[in-house]
Amino acid sequence: MPRWWNRFQSKIYSRAWWLSERYGRRAGSFDDIPLPPLAPVRRPLPEARVALVTAGGVHLADQPPFDMANPDGDGSFRVIPRGVGPAELRITHDYYDHAAADRDTNCVLPLDRLEELARAGEIGAVAPRHVGMMGHLSGAALGVLVDRSAGEIAALFREDGVDLVLAVPG
Protein backbone atom coordinates (compact mmCIF):
# COMPACT_ATOMS: atom_id res chain seq x y z
CA MET A 1 0.00 0.00 0.00
CA PRO A 2 1.24 3.53 -0.66
CA ARG A 3 1.94 5.54 2.48
CA TRP A 4 -0.76 8.11 1.75
CA TRP A 5 -3.38 5.34 1.74
CA ASN A 6 -2.22 3.94 5.08
CA ARG A 7 -2.23 7.44 6.58
CA PHE A 8 -5.67 8.18 5.16
CA GLN A 9 -7.10 4.96 6.56
CA SER A 10 -5.52 5.63 9.95
CA LYS A 11 -7.30 9.04 10.12
CA ILE A 12 -10.60 7.29 9.54
CA TYR A 13 -10.34 4.48 12.06
CA SER A 14 -8.71 6.62 14.76
CA ARG A 15 -11.86 8.78 14.75
CA ALA A 16 -14.37 6.49 16.32
CA TRP A 17 -14.13 3.61 18.72
CA TRP A 18 -16.35 1.27 16.68
CA LEU A 19 -14.10 1.66 13.65
CA SER A 20 -11.05 1.12 15.85
CA GLU A 21 -12.68 -2.06 17.11
CA ARG A 22 -13.15 -3.33 13.55
CA TYR A 23 -9.54 -2.52 12.80
CA GLY A 24 -8.52 -4.36 15.99
CA ARG A 25 -10.46 -7.50 15.07
CA ARG A 26 -8.87 -7.57 11.63
CA ALA A 27 -5.40 -7.28 13.18
CA GLY A 28 -6.01 -10.74 14.67
CA SER A 29 -4.14 -12.29 17.54
CA PHE A 30 -0.85 -13.89 18.31
CA ASP A 31 -2.17 -16.21 20.98
CA ASP A 32 0.68 -18.65 20.45
CA ILE A 33 2.65 -16.47 22.88
CA PRO A 34 1.47 -17.57 26.32
CA LEU A 35 1.10 -15.01 29.10
CA PRO A 36 3.69 -15.41 31.82
CA PRO A 37 2.58 -15.54 35.45
CA LEU A 38 2.27 -12.07 36.96
CA ALA A 39 5.52 -10.72 38.37
CA PRO A 40 5.02 -9.78 42.01
CA VAL A 41 4.71 -6.05 42.70
CA ARG A 42 8.19 -4.89 43.66
CA ARG A 43 7.50 -1.72 45.64
CA PRO A 44 4.52 0.42 46.62
CA LEU A 45 3.88 3.09 43.96
CA PRO A 46 5.22 6.03 46.04
CA GLU A 47 8.58 4.22 46.06
CA ALA A 48 8.50 2.65 42.59
CA ARG A 49 10.72 3.63 39.66
CA VAL A 50 8.50 3.75 36.60
CA ALA A 51 9.39 3.41 32.89
CA LEU A 52 7.21 3.96 29.83
CA VAL A 53 6.96 2.08 26.56
CA THR A 54 4.95 3.54 23.72
CA ALA A 55 3.90 1.72 20.56
CA GLY A 56 3.09 5.10 19.03
CA GLY A 57 6.24 5.31 16.88
CA VAL A 58 7.96 7.95 19.05
CA HIS A 59 11.69 8.52 18.56
CA LEU A 60 14.28 11.29 18.92
CA ALA A 61 14.75 13.65 16.00
CA ASP A 62 18.33 12.41 15.53
CA GLN A 63 17.44 8.70 15.66
CA PRO A 64 16.52 6.78 12.50
CA PRO A 65 12.73 6.87 11.97
CA PHE A 66 10.74 3.62 11.94
CA ASP A 67 10.58 1.84 8.60
CA MET A 68 7.29 2.67 6.91
CA ALA A 69 8.15 0.97 3.62
CA ASN A 70 7.88 -2.54 5.04
CA PRO A 71 4.19 -3.58 5.19
CA ASP A 72 5.04 -5.80 8.23
CA GLY A 73 6.11 -2.71 10.17
CA ASP A 74 9.34 -2.21 12.10
CA GLY A 75 10.16 -4.40 15.11
CA SER A 76 13.10 -2.33 16.34
CA PHE A 77 12.93 0.16 19.21
CA ARG A 78 14.42 3.52 20.22
CA VAL A 79 15.67 4.52 23.67
CA ILE A 80 14.21 7.80 24.86
CA PRO A 81 16.18 9.27 27.75
CA ARG A 82 14.48 11.00 30.66
CA GLY A 83 14.38 14.76 30.35
CA VAL A 84 14.16 15.15 26.57
CA GLY A 85 12.16 18.19 25.51
CA PRO A 86 9.12 18.01 23.23
CA ALA A 87 11.15 19.64 20.41
CA GLU A 88 13.47 16.62 20.33
CA LEU A 89 10.69 14.05 19.83
CA ARG A 90 9.24 12.86 16.53
CA ILE A 91 6.53 10.38 15.59
CA THR A 92 6.89 8.11 12.56
CA HIS A 93 3.89 5.80 12.28
CA ASP A 94 1.42 5.67 9.37
CA TYR A 95 -1.09 3.36 11.02
CA TYR A 96 -2.84 5.67 13.49
CA ASP A 97 -3.77 9.34 13.45
CA HIS A 98 -1.01 11.07 15.44
CA ALA A 99 -1.97 14.69 14.70
CA ALA A 100 -2.85 15.19 18.39
CA ALA A 101 0.28 13.41 19.64
CA ASP A 102 2.41 15.53 17.27
CA ARG A 103 1.18 18.56 19.20
CA ASP A 104 1.61 16.90 22.61
CA THR A 105 3.63 13.67 22.81
CA ASN A 106 2.11 13.03 26.24
CA CYS A 107 -0.97 11.71 24.41
CA VAL A 108 0.97 8.49 23.71
CA LEU A 109 4.14 8.88 25.85
CA PRO A 110 3.23 10.71 29.08
CA LEU A 111 6.76 11.61 30.20
CA ASP A 112 5.82 15.05 31.51
CA ARG A 113 2.87 13.60 33.44
CA LEU A 114 5.15 10.97 34.95
CA GLU A 115 7.58 13.69 36.11
CA GLU A 116 4.66 15.51 37.73
CA LEU A 117 3.47 12.41 39.61
CA ALA A 118 7.06 11.90 40.81
CA ARG A 119 7.29 15.53 41.94
CA ALA A 120 4.03 15.11 43.84
CA GLY A 121 5.32 11.94 45.51
CA GLU A 122 2.74 9.63 43.91
CA ILE A 123 5.51 7.54 42.35
CA GLY A 124 9.07 7.06 43.59
CA ALA A 125 11.07 8.02 40.50
CA VAL A 126 11.05 8.38 36.74
CA ALA A 127 13.30 5.79 35.08
CA PRO A 128 16.33 7.14 33.19
CA ARG A 129 15.39 5.37 29.93
CA HIS A 130 12.06 4.84 28.16
CA VAL A 131 11.22 3.07 24.92
CA GLY A 132 9.56 4.02 21.65
CA MET A 133 8.46 1.32 19.24
CA MET A 134 5.62 0.83 16.81
CA GLY A 135 2.51 -1.27 16.92
CA HIS A 136 0.99 -2.69 13.73
CA LEU A 137 3.57 -5.46 13.47
CA SER A 138 3.23 -8.74 11.64
CA GLY A 139 5.39 -11.41 10.05
CA ALA A 140 9.14 -10.92 10.27
CA ALA A 141 8.85 -7.53 12.00
CA LEU A 142 6.83 -9.11 14.80
CA GLY A 143 9.51 -11.79 14.99
CA VAL A 144 12.17 -9.11 15.48
CA LEU A 145 10.18 -7.64 18.35
CA VAL A 146 9.51 -10.96 20.07
CA ASP A 147 12.89 -12.59 19.47
CA ARG A 148 15.19 -9.61 19.86
CA SER A 149 13.74 -6.25 20.93
CA ALA A 150 11.62 -7.56 23.82
CA GLY A 151 14.65 -9.16 25.50
CA GLU A 152 16.81 -6.08 24.98
CA ILE A 153 14.10 -3.80 26.38
CA ALA A 154 13.65 -6.06 29.41
CA ALA A 155 17.44 -6.08 29.97
CA LEU A 156 17.76 -2.32 29.88
CA PHE A 157 14.87 -1.83 32.30
CA ARG A 158 16.42 -4.37 34.65
CA GLU A 159 19.75 -2.57 34.45
CA ASP A 160 17.99 0.67 35.40
CA GLY A 161 16.28 -0.89 38.42
CA VAL A 162 12.80 -0.30 37.01
CA ASP A 163 9.96 -1.47 39.28
CA LEU A 164 6.97 -0.93 37.01
CA VAL A 165 6.44 -0.46 33.26
CA LEU A 166 3.46 1.17 31.60
CA ALA A 167 2.93 0.26 27.95
CA VAL A 168 0.87 2.70 25.86
CA PRO A 169 -0.46 1.96 22.37
CA GLY A 170 -0.39 4.42 19.50
Add this chain to the structure above:
Amino acid sequence: MVESVGIPTVTLSVVRSMTDATPGPRNVFLRFRLGQVLGEPGEVAQQQAVLRRALAAVDEIDAPGGMIELPYRWKRERYPAPVGVAE
Protein backbone atom coordinates in the same frame (compact mmCIF):
# COMPACT_ATOMS: atom_id res chain seq x y z
CA MET B 1 8.23 -9.75 27.61
CA VAL B 2 9.27 -7.53 30.45
CA GLU B 3 6.96 -9.28 32.91
CA SER B 4 8.92 -12.52 32.61
CA VAL B 5 12.13 -10.89 33.91
CA GLY B 6 10.22 -9.89 37.03
CA ILE B 7 9.10 -6.34 36.23
CA PRO B 8 5.33 -5.87 36.44
CA THR B 9 3.84 -4.33 33.30
CA VAL B 10 0.52 -2.55 32.83
CA THR B 11 -0.76 -2.17 29.27
CA LEU B 12 -3.19 0.60 28.35
CA SER B 13 -5.72 -0.05 25.59
CA VAL B 14 -8.36 1.88 23.70
CA VAL B 15 -9.30 -1.01 21.41
CA ARG B 16 -11.08 -3.70 23.35
CA SER B 17 -11.02 -6.34 20.61
CA MET B 18 -7.24 -6.08 20.50
CA THR B 19 -6.89 -6.52 24.25
CA ASP B 20 -9.28 -9.47 24.15
CA ALA B 21 -7.23 -11.07 21.35
CA THR B 22 -3.77 -10.22 22.67
CA PRO B 23 -3.94 -9.22 26.32
CA GLY B 24 -0.85 -8.07 28.19
CA PRO B 25 -0.19 -9.40 31.68
CA ARG B 26 -2.21 -6.54 33.26
CA ASN B 27 -4.58 -4.47 31.11
CA VAL B 28 -6.37 -1.15 31.54
CA PHE B 29 -9.03 -0.28 28.99
CA LEU B 30 -10.69 3.06 28.39
CA ARG B 31 -12.90 4.48 25.65
CA PHE B 32 -10.52 7.08 24.32
CA ARG B 33 -9.27 7.49 20.77
CA LEU B 34 -6.30 5.86 19.11
CA GLY B 35 -3.50 8.39 19.22
CA GLN B 36 -5.00 10.12 22.29
CA VAL B 37 -4.75 7.29 24.77
CA LEU B 38 -3.90 9.51 27.73
CA GLY B 39 -6.32 12.22 26.66
CA GLU B 40 -6.36 15.43 24.69
CA PRO B 41 -3.23 17.46 23.88
CA GLY B 42 -2.36 19.80 26.74
CA GLU B 43 -5.09 18.45 29.05
CA VAL B 44 -2.82 17.93 32.05
CA ALA B 45 -5.54 16.99 34.54
CA GLN B 46 -7.08 14.41 32.20
CA GLN B 47 -3.74 12.88 31.26
CA GLN B 48 -2.64 12.68 34.90
CA ALA B 49 -5.88 11.01 35.92
CA VAL B 50 -5.50 8.30 33.28
CA LEU B 51 -1.82 7.77 34.11
CA ARG B 52 -2.51 7.59 37.85
CA ARG B 53 -5.31 5.04 37.45
CA ALA B 54 -3.30 2.99 34.95
CA LEU B 55 -0.33 2.72 37.33
CA ALA B 56 -2.59 1.87 40.26
CA ALA B 57 -3.89 -1.13 38.30
CA VAL B 58 -0.67 -2.97 39.13
CA ASP B 59 -2.12 -3.55 42.61
CA GLU B 60 -5.67 -4.22 41.41
CA ILE B 61 -5.18 -7.00 38.84
CA ASP B 62 -4.25 -10.37 40.25
CA ALA B 63 -4.58 -12.82 37.32
CA PRO B 64 -2.53 -12.87 34.08
CA GLY B 65 -4.48 -11.16 31.30
CA GLY B 66 -6.82 -9.44 33.77
CA MET B 67 -8.43 -6.16 32.72
CA ILE B 68 -9.79 -3.07 34.44
CA GLU B 69 -11.99 -0.59 32.60
CA LEU B 70 -11.64 3.09 33.49
CA PRO B 71 -14.92 5.01 33.70
CA TYR B 72 -13.68 8.20 32.05
CA ARG B 73 -15.92 9.80 29.42
CA TRP B 74 -13.44 12.00 27.57
CA LYS B 75 -14.48 15.68 27.94
CA ARG B 76 -17.65 15.01 29.94
CA GLU B 77 -15.74 14.45 33.12
CA ARG B 78 -14.45 16.43 36.06
CA TYR B 79 -10.81 15.41 36.51
CA PRO B 80 -8.90 16.04 39.74
CA ALA B 81 -6.74 19.18 39.76
CA PRO B 82 -3.24 18.60 38.37
CA VAL B 83 -0.42 17.81 40.81
CA GLY B 84 3.33 18.45 40.60
CA VAL B 85 3.16 20.98 37.78
CA ALA B 86 6.37 23.04 37.55
CA GLU B 87 5.85 26.80 37.64
